[in-house]
Amino acid sequence: MASAPQETATARLSRLLTMVPWLVNRQGIDLAQAADDLGVSTEQLEADLRLLFLCGYGQMPDELIEADWEGGRVFVGNADSIARPLRLGVDEAVTLIVGLRALREVPGLDERDAVDRALAKLEAAAGEAAAPAQRVLAEVADGGSPELLARARRAVTDRRRVHLRYVVPARDEATERDVDPMRVVGIDGQWYLEGWCHRAEDTRLFRMDRVEELTVLDVDGTPPPQATERDLSEGTFRPGADDVSVTLRLLPGATWVSDYYAVDALEQVAAADGGGQLVRLRTADTAWLRRLLWRLGGRGYVTDPPEVVAEVHDGAAAALAAYTDQVPEG
């Protein structure tokens, strides 16, 4: 929220210089509505308006900014010199330009032409502030078929239920389910379909590159009221209350694991003790963990709990047995 108590004087000034033109062009806007659109609390907006009311190019009443919000409607006047927004700063120009360029790369996007037009206008308007944007490049996600992605998007906009054949690689399992789509979201390098899953009776994220089939059904796909979008600010991983806590020893060479998976605790191990890390993570399902440890081939291992240690050992031993049965060639 822009109204955080630690907002500096310059940050507030910058916000006010954006707020004034916005309000000048929306005379009589409802106070609560304006606060909401401006991303501040009503109290903050009132404090901002009180401050504006004290400022001007001189201190005579006709030189001061007029700000009135009695009756819950906001009017701002006598602010001609700041009635236009300040030019875009570098961060502002960069975020929009990088965002538009990332959008351009979204497979199967129908709005590519609008993106190009917006980009051209924006770059012209931003002038010098646009130049550093060529040094920041973001790819939102790749993977998944463009055709599938486009079909999923249409299901969202048309509010149609879909039938998925979906692979859960962690359990190496193909599942069939009906889903009411809520949105298609690209995050952490992957595209996901978020929707209400009628099999799980809960909101689920489906990674698009694991969708084997997606059929749009001739059924209304409006999600039930209890379906809520997941907060993705911490990524797509969501630990549950009944998860098992597992301790992993990662030797140097396997420490990438703590970059890829959400860990609760991480401790560096001294070089004298072999180096690497000791990490703790929570999981509802140890199938993916077994698979991770098999592929690590001893570069990482579970130290606790003992049941999981045994699961990993026994599975690897069974897999190895298939090879010792083979007669070596030659």
Added chain:
Amino acid sequence: MRVSSENGGAPSAAQVKTERLLNLVLVLLYARRPLAKAQIRRLVPQYGASASTEAFERMFERDKDELRELGIPLVTEDIDVLWDDEPGYRIHQRDYALPDISFEPDELAVLGLASRTWAQASLAGPAAQALRKLRAAGVERDEAALIGIEPRLRTAEPAFDAVKDAVLRRLPVRFDYRRPEAEAPAERHVQPWSLVSWRGHWYLNAYDEDRQAPRVFRLSRITGPVRPHGRPGSFEVPADHEPRVMAGTVAASGAQSHPAVLRVRAGAGHVLRRRARTVHGGEDAWSRVELDYRDLWAFADEVAGYGPDVVVEQPGELAAAVRERLAGAVAAHGAGAS
């Protein structure tokens, strides 16, 4: 003069400063000619209250710098060509204001989407403010212009903001960097060329001053603060630098593909089956899957991950690499074996 008061109490220092800066901006934008410091002191009441001329001048110098930091084009000009001894100050409206641009509804919709791409990132504030500026004069758009898709960028790496600023300002920096196989982080001195988000991670492309060669850094492996190591704009980014190509070299392998034959248990190996050239259902509970792989070690990791559900038939080097991993896992977990 209207009296400053917030809920009847004395205004906070930050509040007084905001008023002072806003008054200064309004005075300098309104001026038709450059204003001398003494005039500015008279017109901005918060300056009038300062104790001495020295105190006022110190405060004014700081305020000027801070306004310029915000991108406000405060310029110094001669007040009169005949009196060249005292500088004057003003802000030209033409340099201050965002040029008049109008966007079509579909353009505003994609701009909104571009702005929301950063909604969960440290740049959420600038992204929202930029959109608000562009929409200031615009007709209100119906947000429900539903595109059905939400790209999201995250900036979870603690070093992101400092590295981003260094890239944008071409500022040489130093930081501690933990290489994947190294025991301890080592200090690196670099000229930041570009910042790339690729497969969900941020990478810094830079010129490494110690190694005298270009290097790619993963932001999540930068530990501790990122400190300046030179002046902004003190190096040039090579004209032929391609951010995506350079960052991509870290993980890309241009290796050739090799055929493999696997036995895959019924109901398992779904990802392998999807990639297969051919799948033959066996008479028992196993299928014979033929597919191609590029990187032996990466593919051996993947196959080992299937444990007892996938067995390599060919080639021998792949089978050996998988057996090595499985044997390693057995040995490492031996103590807890049932």
